[in-house]
Amino acid sequence: MIGLFARLILRPLRAEPVRTLLTVLSVALGIAVVLAIELASDAATGSFRSSLETVAGEADYEVTAVGGLDERLYAKLATLPLAVNVRPRMEDHALLVESKQTLPLIGLDLVAHALDARFETTSFEPGLILASATGRKVGEQVTLRVNDHDHLLTVRAIVASDTAFALVDIGVAQELLKRPGKIDRLLIDAPESFESRLKEALPAGATLAPFGARTEENRKMLAGFRSNLVILSYIALVVGAFLIYNTISVSVVRRRAEIGILRAIGMTSTTVLAMFLAEALLFGLAGIAIGVPLGRLMAEAAVGAIGATVQNLYVSSQPGVIALSFLATLKAVIAGLTVTLAAAWAPAREAAAVAPVEAMARGRKDYEVGQQQYRHLAIAAACALAAFGASFAPPIGRRPLFGYLAAALLVLAASLATPAFVHFVTRATRDLLRKLLGVEGLLASQSLDAALRRTAVLIAALITAVAMLVSVGIMVGSFRETVIQWIDSQLRADIFLQPAVPAGGDRFPTLSPDIAGRVAALPMVAMVDQFRAYPIHFRGLPVTLGSGDANVVKRRGAFHLLEGDPDEAYPQMLTSDAAIVSEPFVNKHGVHMGDTIQLPLGDQVRPIRVVGVYTDYSNERGYIIMHRERLLRYLPDPAPSNLAIYLKPGTQVIAAQRAIEAALSDARVLVLPNQTLRREAILIFDRTFAITYALELVAVFVAVTGVAGALLALVIDRRRELSLLRFLGAARTQIRKLILCEAGLIGLLSVAGGMLLGGILSLVLVYVINKQSFGWSIQFHAPIAILLGALTIIFTATLLAGLYPARVALALNPIEVIHEE
Amino acid sequence: MKILLLLGWASLLSAQYRVALPGYVYQFPADHFSHPDFQTEWWYYTGNLRDTQGRELGFELTFFRQGVDAQAKPGIWAVRDVYLAHLAFTDITGQRFYHAERLNRPGPGLAGADAATRRVWNGNWQVTWRTESEIDLQAIDPRFSLKLTLQSRKAPVIHGENGVSQKAQGAGRASHYVSLSRLAVSGEVKIGEETRQVSGQAWMDHEFFTHQLDAEQTGWDWMSLQLNDGRELMMFQLRRRDGTIDPYSSGTLVERDGQTRHLSRIKMTPGRRWKNYPVEWTVEAAGLKLIVKSRLDAQELLSKRPQSPTYWEGAVAITGDATGVGYLEMTGYDKPVSFGPLK
Secondary structure, three states, X not given: XXXXXXXXXXXXXXXXXXXXXXXXXXXXXXXXXXXXXXXXXXXXXXXXXXXXXXXXXXXXXXXXXXXXXXXXXXXXXXXXXXXXXXXXXXXXXXXXXXXXXXXXXXXXXXXXXXXXXXXXXXXXXXXXXXXXHHOOOOOOEEEEEEOOEEEEEEEEEEEOOOOOOEEXXXXXXXXXXXXXOEEEEEEEEOOHHHHHXXXXXXXXXXXXXXXXXXXXXXXXHHHHHHHHHHHHHHHHHHHHHHHHHHHHHHHHHHOHHHHHHHHHOOOOHHHHHHHHHHHHHHHHHHHHHHHHHHHHHHHHHHHHHHHHHHHHHOOOOOOOOXXXXXXXXXXXXXXXXXXXXXXXXXHHHHHHOOOHHHHHOOXXXXXXXXXXXXXXXXXXXXXXXXXXXXXXXXXXXXXXXHHHHHHHHHHHHHHHXXXXXXXXXXXXXXXXXXXXXXXXXXXXHHHHHHOHHHHHHHHHHHHHHHHHHHHHHHHHHHHHHHHHHHHHHHOOOOEEEEEOOOOEOOEOXXXXXXXXXXXXXXOOEEEEEEXXXXXXXXXXXXXXXXXEOHHHHHHHOOOOEEEOOHHHHHXXXXXXXXXXXXXXXXXXXXXXXXXXXXXXXXXXXXXXXXXXXXXXXXXXXXXXXXXXXXXXXXXXXXXXXXXXXXXXXXXXXXHHHHHHHHHOOOOOEEEEEHHHHHHXXXXXXXXXXXXXXXXXHHHHHHXXXXXXXXXXXXXXXXXHHHHHHHHOOOOHHHHHHHHHHHHHHHHHHHHHHHHHHHHHHHHHHHHHHHHHHHOOOOOXXXXXXXXXXXXXXXXXXXXXXXXXXXXXXXXXXXXXXHHHO | OOOOOOOOOOOOOHHHOOOOOOOOOOOOOHHHOOOOOOOEEEEEEEEEEEEOOOOEEEEEEXXXXXXXXXXXXXXXXXXXXXXXXXXXEEEOOOOEEEEEEEEEOOOOOOXXXXXXXXXXXXXXXXXXEEEOOEEEEEEEOOOEEEEEEEEEOOOOEEOOEOOEEEOOOOOOOEEEEEXXXXXXXXXXXXXXXXXXXXXXXXXXXXXXXXXXXXXXXXEEEEEEEEEOOOXXXXXXXXXXXXXXXXXXXXXXXXXXXXXXXXXXXXXXXXXXXXXXXEOEEEXXXXXXXXXXXXXXXXXXXXXXXXXOOOEEEEEEEEEEOOOEEEEEEEOOOOOOOOOOOOO
């Protein structure tokens, strides 16, 4: 049996090392991508615990309130006659100026922790404790930039830790963060039976939640992002599946005669099936052997990009350490093997079905596709119809599962329709090709049609890859265009001002309250709008609560209202507890225009009416925006997160920027002219989608590799025919032209089919998947120039992929080949 | 005479503080609370209890205040003083010993000793003076807790002479030292999930001073003895580096009617040892010869923090010329005790 396997399967594989290698490589790449994305997104999205919760962060419960807790609540809870342990915590981020490191800044009650041997506090001098990961030493002076101020602090102790953080006493943290009298969180160790008694002791606006609920919420929020990324990564594997299918089909077709003989001398059809599945398994295993270490390497590259996206859109976290976990590896291995075996199933079954007599008769059996075409077309039509239906289905648990189903059905439909597509197109263009490319073009077209079984699969693989590229390209392009338009309407001010520390999806460093006044006093400044943002929690999900001056907004119109009348909404915000909310907020929480939401503000809960819905693409968490003066009543912290500065007509922006910078030379702020901020926003956007592009490229690379391998097979298969052509007087250049024509035709057909399928898929992505998973409305926009560029590259790559097979074809010795017969 | 466990935290600038000098005039109830101009202050409650089923128990609840920096920048989180507290609980019948410790700054009301609200507290361990002779104790730990009411049967006892309890040669090497020597206890004790009604005798010590020991003194042995004949005896001896007993060792005898007598001549002879600690003593003072034996040997308080000293403090039983119960404290057996700036 093993000897048989070696002869029937292994020997041919060895005989064509390049083709074998290419197939293995494509499977390996698919597995590597799946694993890399899994590992990298694990590291990037699973790490908020390691970022902010490394130090003394475990507890049973946590108490939080929007705008912070009154510090007296700490003493109140600590003196309750209950066996509980209460620990206060301040949390933010700071910039270690010397090393340009952004790290979590944590404030703890270091006196209460002094009994904890871990901190080894030998004095109560206010100072800084740093994680060893910062590379600093005890006694050093370091500059910590918090919000818009630099503070010189002495390192009092170093705590061993792989994650960088800065630790200060609670009082120091309040000073650095300018949150006098406030505590961000109280961590509580208490049995469940005390929960109700603890709640009784809390003011109305404070929430008691099981510890880690916030982390859970973050995870929940990131789950959609992650699943989109993971699904995207499987595309490469699906493309790899097409190639496996192709490879196994080729080996079945070429070994028909051998199979027939073996069947005739008594081999069962099950054994034949097993043989070819074993071949696929061999590819799968080899792919795994290369793919797993490769995936680990690729994860390193991907984690930075994914981490940046998470920061920008969701939550502050430092990417964690990439861990090649057993589970992730197992998932990739199972996915790889399943896809490989599933892809090989149909050709292997066909091999098993070969009747001995039929096979013994010489002659290829490539040409019986015809009668199946109509059946396949019918199934394709049914799939397309089902896809159409699925695209109208609602999301399941905020995940666009039906959207994915629709996309998968469309890909299936396209694959089934590909043979017919190739057949009709080659027939229809035969004369044209002859005119354009001469006899070689005609021969190429005919041989594509003749070997439809194989070429169709190849083209289907390339179509899928191209379609993915096109559709994701259109989706991202549409998104980008929409965002640019939105930025144009949103960024109305001439100059923006923010603290010179990195911000993030949930991180809003603040400016000193006096800065707005100092800027407003400058002669060239017409108006200053102060914007403040708080990361809050609403119905178990993170949300951003913001405030701005509704007067300024009304006059300058920075928000584009989807629902609600600006003439009514803004005056209502001025005089009552009314808010406008962003579109993602509405979609996520099912809150509608005119609804009243209960919002915990400070130590009370206030009913807030929704008077408008506006478009926003800056933050997937969703915004609730109130009028500044109104929110200050409940959250009296006057520090703004950033300023929008409107200049008097005729003022030079550069001059104004210099004047503002000069006036604020004592503060660490960034003064950004409108143009700069706009550029920055688009840069962030592009960085966010960099990983998507990278995934696309891998899929296309896998497909192009497949083309090279398949063409090679075609050449080897047709060596008799090619030699005959040579024998009949065809020049070497003509043979080369023939092969390149075939490659080019495959490329063209794939690009054309891919554009068609991609266009349809992009509709699903833009209007179904994106809308359902992020809650963003995107205006359709095809980035034609970029797409054309990408498609040209793919076409060229396919053409280039024909070069090697062409060389192999030329190397054939016609006399020798004919003698074989 | 008690111990302080805040050692290991340097920054004792004693010069900022007042020292205990003769002639101090006590004013109660104000003097039961904080004296922030002295660097060190403590309040000790110890007692021997029995529950309704006859189970024998002992407890210790102590609050320390240590001045860290009298010139600390004012502010709610300023570390002018830190408050340490110890809670220990001896299940004599069950032969088990539990203890817990906590450290806090006054902060927004975490710990303190406040005459206005008549409270000495550290988190949810607290002493509340209902009247000048009625005190509520509360101490809560996940493993055990107590809620006791103490009725003082005698007037406050002021130890030493002329308002100071001298500890070493030199002005100010002394403390102001007050006790409530006979407190009748009733209340409840919770061990695990089981609540028991208890009654018994307790003793309160309150002492405040600045840097009272000298460098040659390495530790002390202190005991409070409540005799069944209605008298109480407090005595301490200071051990010197050379192995001798410091002549400033002394004691106080409290008569049935509350009259007190300063005892400058006392004799404490160590007997059987557990680890380094002599857990049996023969003492001679005020014409009495008493045998003092620990009611459980393992009553040693170990700090979570390795730098902090450990000490032994526990319930004792008295036989000999009189019978009774009391509490014994022994310090400086692992390393010398010092109030000076360390490291």
